[in-house]
Amino acid sequence: MKGRFRFFPKASIGTYLIAMALATALPIFALVALLLAQLEDNQRSTLRRETAQDATALARSIDRQLQDMATTLRLLSNSPELENNDFASFHARTETSLRTDNLYVIAVDETGQQLLNTRRDYGEPLGKAGNLPSVEAAIKSGRIEASDVFMGRTSGEFVYNVTMPMQAGKVRALIITQNAGDLAKLVTTEGLPNDWSAAVIDQSGHVVASAGATNIGFGQPFNPDILPSLVNFSGVYENKQVLPNAMLGYAQIPGWSWKTVIWGPVATAQSSILTTWRFLIIGGLALMLVAILAAYIVARQVRTTIRSIADMAIRMGEGHIVAPIETSVIEANQVAVALSNASFDRSQTEDRLHFVMNELVHRTKNLLTLVQAMMRQVAKRADSVEAYQAAVVDRLEGLSRSIDLLTSEQWAGASLRRVIDIHFKGFPQAAEQTEISGKDFVLKPDVVQNLGLVLHELATNSVKYGALSVPHGRVRLSWRDAQNEERNEPLVVFTWEERDGPVARAPENSGFGTTIIKNHAAAAFGGTVEIDFPPEGFYWALTAPRRNLERA
Incomplete structure (x- = not known):
């Protein structure tokens, strides 16, 4: 046993607590110094990763909205009213259920002629669907697709469509349309550095919705010098000529033709990191001094408590019944109570075991x-x-x-x-x-x-x-x-x-x-x-x- 503790000399608990505080703090500050030396190199790669992740997170948010719309289309496509060409009943039920979500349903025939449009009262004259090429493309592909953003004839605002090809009665395609302004509520710069922006871009390179310092209007083209470089599923774009002192993250929305982009100045993203590390060093040094002082004070209190518990154990070993002592250390009080109640534990354990056995037999x-x-x-x-x-x-x-x-x-x-x-x-x-x-x-x-x-x-x-x-x-x-x-x-x-x-x-x-x-x-x-x-x-x-x- 002596060989096992040859590196730990006999010393008071106060000495060991102070040594423990120093042994804990010094490696931490050594690590901080190393991190500070590498911070300049690491923070930019961290910013790249976070920028790509933010773009992917926005893509997931937009994907959930589009998937919800696609799910709604699938549910609506099973409506018996469409099979029976009962468009009046379908219009009344659908318009009521989707009104609160600011979603509107359009049914078109094989020529693109609108059979119903929940933006209009049923029976009003309707023309052909807006952005007809996207409807024709969805019918040709046979799968649900999202259109480019365009100016809606009925709403008079920029809108986008999610089109589902189908064959039920006269209906050749079912469309859910929403104002681009409603989708913009999902595009937020919350959690991004100051002066950063976010946007959703359609297949033709136009902005569906955006938010942030560089707020691009609905339907406006995104920077054509950047778009050809966004070829991967997700990533980061940097170009000192096109985006000086800035960074752009992008992500493809899975299963759709749209992209999401996050961009902004690098300086605003890095300033908080440097400030945080400076405060960490100053605060750490102060905390280390406080920890040493606190370790000394705690050691004195713990030493007194341990001696009291030791005296109680000695008297119990001599056969005396002792009352639990009261100290300032909760755990020590618990040990004292446990020692005092030791003689009563067996009967309580036996009663508990008997109860458990009876319960087990019953069940x-x-x-x-x-x-x-x-x-x-x-x-x-x-x-x-x-x-x-x-x-x-x-x-x-x-x-x-x-x-x-x-x-x-x-x-x-x-x-x-x-x-x-x-x-x-x-x-x-x-x-x-x-x-x-x-x-x-x-x-x-x-x-x-x-x-x-x-x-x-x-x-x-x-x-x-x-x-x-x-x-x-x-x-x-x-x-x-x-x-x-x-x-x-x-x-x-x-x-x-x-x-x-x-x-x-x-x-x-x-x-x-x-x-x-x-x-x-x-x-x-x-x-x-x-x-x-x-x-x-x-x-x-x-x-x-x-x-x-x-x-x-």
Whole structure:
């Protein structure tokens, strides 16, 4: 042992604390000195990287807006009103739903003639779509495209279109249009150095929207000397003749023909870095002196505390019952209390262990009862040992997910959304084909298990026979609050609705799955279950008192 500590001589705790403060501070200041020597070289490369990252971040923001518009087009393209050429109904529904987002929908035929335009009241005379070449290009390519910025005939402002080619009735293309001024709200210089600017550029090199010190107007051409050099997916452009003492970062918006650019003077970006490092050195030196003084003061206090704890331990070792001492060190007080209460720990531990064992036995019995009931139901309807084994394993896996979730939550219940997510992990297609809505709340532990079984059966049936068995099928899982007027009691209504899948048909025989989603669900939650098989898709609804579901 002596050899192990030969480099650490005997010394007071104060000496070691001061030495520790110096050993910590000196390497830090040595590193600061090295960083300052390299700062001039490194700060420019850091600025290049951050400029490219800022341009990419802006590109992602604009991409999210364009993708949202494209998603809206895909949803609208499935409207039955378009197939039936019921443009009046489509106009009324679409104009109301998109009004708050300042988005407008245009439907055109194969000649580019507008069939409807939600900027205008339905029935008003309409001409051909503005920027017709972009519409024709989208129809020819067969994919969703964003147009260049142009002056809108109807709005009288600069606008841009996102066009989706389609074939539904007379409609050959569906367009969402938005004022460039609304898109400009996403273009911000927040987080950029002073006097820096940002812009979105369309395929023809015109500015769709911009912000910052160099605010370029809508539809104005961007610097033609710079654009030919922006050939990579993202990067940084520097040219002392074109952009003296400045830097420009750019990024291609993925999947679109637009670019984003960030540019500004290098000096404003670097000044804050140098100032920060100067303050760091001055403040660091002052802090080191304060740390040494504080280490000395703390050492004196800690030394007194340690001696008091040592005296208490000696008296306890002699067989005395001692009361905990009170010191200015919280941890030392905790040690004193722990030593004082040591004689009582064993009985408390034994009581706790007994409680845990009883709780474990209770929960194990409940789980075994549930598993036995499940296995009996499956056995009644299994045609073979293999079918019986597969059915039992599948349902045990679903039950296991609920138990894992409850275990992670200390068996105190779990949120409804987490129950849905953990059971849908076993069905990869559910993530993209299922729409989930409803206000989340925390379920009781037994509800987590029973609802998990029900959700597992609903998803399994859908994958085998319903909407999740085909790529274009959709499932809507939702829940909402309701009220039992007779008992003045709050209720929760769960619904599972399928569409765009195979034609729904009622099963000839009622199997274990039907027993779970109907009889078991109604009994477990003290509610009622409604099941229907309309041609457009299977429908299931559970209405149950909220007090039976929600954890108090």
